Amino acid sequence: MTPHGIPGSRENTLTDLGGLSVLVAEDHDFQRQMLVQALRSLRVGLISEARDGMEALDHLKRPDTRTDITICDLDMPNMDGMELIRRISETGTRSSLILTSALDRTLIATVGTMARDYGIRLLGAIEKPVTPQKLQTLIAQHLSIPQVLEEPRGPRLSSDEILAAIEEERFEAFFQPKVDLHTGLLVGAEALARMRHPQRGIVGPSEFIGLLEEHGLIDRLTWIILRQASSACADWLRNGLEITVSVNLSLKSLHDPTLADQVTQIVRTSGLDTVHVVLEITESAAMADVGHALENLARLRMKGFGLSIDDFGTGYASLQQLARAPFTELKIDRSFVANASQNPRRNVMLESSNELARRLGLKSVAEGVETRSDWDHLREIDCSVAQGYFIAKPMPAADFLGWARTWRPPSPKP
Numbered sequence: 001m002t003p004h005g006i007p008g009s010r011e012n013t014l015t016d017l018g019g020l021s022v023l024v025a026e027d028h029d030f031q032r033q034m035l036v037q038a039l040r041s042l043r044v045g046l047i048s049e050a051r052d053g054m055e056a057l058d059h060l061k062r063p064d065t066r067t068d069i070t071i072c073d074l075d076m077p078n079m080d081g082m083e084l085i086r087r088i089s090e091t092g093t094r095s096s097l098i099l100t101s102a103l104d105r106t107l108i109a110t111v112g113t114m115a116r117d118y119g120i121r122l123l124g125a126i127e128k129p130v131t132p133q134k135l136q137t138l139i140a141q142h143l144s145i146p147q148v149l150e151e152p153r154g155p156r157l158s159s160d161e162i163l164a165a166i167e168e169e170r171f172e173a174f175f176q177p178k179v180d181l182h183t184g185l186l187v188g189a190e191a192l193a194r195m196r197h198p199q200r201g202i203v204g205p206s207e208f209i210g211l212l213e214e215h216g217l218i219d220r221l222t223w224i225i226l227r228q229a230s231s232a233c234a235d236w237l238r239n240g241l242e243i244t245v246s247v248n249l250s251l252k253s254l255h256d257p258t259l260a261d262q263v264t265q266i267v268r269t270s271g272l273d274t275v276h277v278v279l280e281i282t283e284s285a286a287m288a289d290v291g292h293a294l295e296n297l298a299r300l301r302m303k304g305f306g307l308s309i310d311d312f313g314t315g316y317a318s319l320q321q322l323a324r325a326p327f328t329e330l331k332i333d334r335s336f337v338a339n340a341s342q343n344p345r346r347n348v349m350l351e352s353s354n355e356l357a358r359r360l361g362l363k364s365v366a367e368g369v370e371t372r373s374d375w376d377h378l379r380e381i382d383c384s385v386a387q388g389y390f391i392a393k394p395m396p397a398a399d400f401l402g403w404a405r406t407w408r409p410p411s412p413k414p
């Protein structure tokens with residue numbers, strides 16, 4: 001393992017990559033050197049090398065290193081790229097990934113989805129020979145990812161820490177605006193859970209949702225967030241802001257036949273009518289207990305709640321689920337939204353999901369709207385609602401009314 005600091009002038013570079021740390025995992029010496037050369041010519045600040053998956057993992061696990069991007073071949077001896085991706089995710093690092101394998105697009109998409117499920121962002125695949133230009137395009141994608149939450153410092157949270165946070169109700173709902181793409185008006189907000197950690201500050205849901213689900217405690221979080229979301233929405237209505245609030249519901253909760261009554265009671269206790277609440281449920285093949293889930297969904301819909309199918313397009317049984325459950329809204333996953341106009345395959349997914357929503361009479365919500373061009377494109381394809389950093393990042397409840405008062409939609413394209 002040899003990290004090199006790259007000295008030299010930074011003139012003539014489009015983007016300054018001096019702060020970037022890249023790990024090259026490649027078993028062929030020659031290929032690895034080619035990659036290192038290409039990265040040097042882009043003036044990447046820190047380049048580290050690994051001859052195989054084990055070396056790469058050892059590097060990623062070192063507490064004193066931070067790796068922004070890992071470049072690896074899917075086909076390596078001892079540990080192939082797929083296993084490496086899974087094990088990288090287990091180290092808890094947030095490294096993005098570039099594959100250097102000649103793969104067809106469907107296979108790249110499969111590996112991309114797999115990586116994403118493991119919490120790793122696949123920037124793309126490039127065929128050898130790797131040139132600085134090819135690398136630069138993918139690195140630019142990494143740099144365009146806004147960092148919402150602090151990089152996790154130190155090891156992942158322990159179960160005990162998460163259990164203590166539940167006991168002490170140290171969770172807070174942040175709210176991200178949803179805006180009508182045609183009128184530009186604010187129409188809703190999604191509640192997103194954050195945990196307050198004594199040392200680490202604000203911690204994002206990727207660190208605790210899975211653990212809470214495993215411990216059968218996800219409902220406790222749902223009640224905390226639902227209570228905060230309902231009282232925030234009641235407050236907005238009192239202040240003249242006629243909008244809905246969306247709350248994420250774990251699929252696991254749908255097994256409990258008393259769920260609908262409990263949800264209704266919490267919302268009404270806050271003085272809010274159920275029609276102001278949308279429940280977002282992620283589609284998943286894991287919906288084994290279909291009977292209970294449908295019973296709950298039907299009851300919730302009867303009570304007036306909106307029902308949204310979340311992360312649409314990433315799951316397995318999209319169409320079957322849509323056909324049998326009383327959804328009112330379809331949220332197109334952000335992996336199909338960001339930069340879709342520049343990416344034909346992404347755009348096929350975006351446009352067909354949007355069309356499907358339209359034909360089924362569902363509201364289509366695009367999440368992950370990051371740029372003006374994403375916004376313009378969504379207006380062109382007649383999507384209903386947008387949510388994403390281009391409009392605003394999730395914010396504490398206390399900031400929401402102030403933000404809403406200053407919100408102005410972008411002026412239409414000339």
Ligand code: C2E
Pocket residue numbers: 146148176191192193204205206209218221222225248249250280282310311334367368369370387388389390394
């Ligand atoms: P989600 O429901 O798909 O929520 C949207 C996620 O996308 C949020 O991440 C949000 O911060 C992020 N996001 C919003 N706009 C953009 C954008 O323009 N670009 C990018 N790259 N990301 C954007 P967050 O808050 O980290 O939440 C992650 C997931 O955790 C959520 O995904 C949801 O599935 C789950 N989650 C959050 N809160 C709760 C909760 O109270 N209960 C349950 N069961 N799950 C929750």
Ligand code: CA
Pocket residue numbers: 190248280310
């Ligand atoms: Ca959601």
Ligand code: CA
Pocket residue numbers: 310311331333334367
């Ligand atoms: Ca989503």
